[in-house]
Amino acid sequence: MSSYKVNKPDAEWRAQLDATQFEVTRHAATERAFTGKYWDHWQAGTYACVCCGEPLFDSATKFDAGCGWPSYSEALKAGIVERVVDRSHGMVRVEVRCQSCGAHLGHVFDDGPEPTGERFCINSASIDFQPRNGS
Numbered sequence: 001m002s003s004y005k006v007n008k009p010d011a012e013w014r015a016q017l018d019a020t021q022f023e024v025t026r027h028a029a030t031e032r033a034f035t036g037k038y039w040d041h042w043q044a045g046t047y048a049c050v051c052c053g054e055p056l057f058d059s060a061t062k063f064d065a066g067c068g069w070p071s072y073s074e075a076l077k078a079g080i081v082e083r084v085v086d087r088s089h090g091m092v093r094v095e096v097r098c099q100s101c102g103a104h105l106g107h108v109f110d111d112g113p114e115p116t117g118e119r120f121c122i123n124s125a126s127i128d129f130q131p132r133n134g135s
Helices: 010-016 019-027
Strands: 045-049 055-058 081-086 093-098 104-109 119-122 127-131
Touching: 010 019, 019 104, 055 127, 081 104
Parallel strands: none
Antiparallel strands: 045 055, 045 127, 081 093, 093 104, 104 119
């Protein structure tokens, strides 16, 4: 049994998500750089988990890292993003997941801007944008 607040069998996730969203969030796939809908998106608002709707990142922390994926300098609040050591593909990286449902979001690196020095490199397929009122 999962330790996440939101826990569904794969059949339910498949019914809720499109094929790319399912592979990225539930099987830690990665969309190709510069292909996701949010890599070059700059509207004011919040980016939430596509699986459970948990708000994860704010547009105020989004920056152009030149990597082809949406990049944020910090999560919306402490503890909302889980960090897990990822040793796949012959590398050691830090995977980030939604703390509420375990959805794979992307990875976090230590080459971001101040004040955090972090770059959350997130798949567009794992998030939904919620515009701020009046934006």
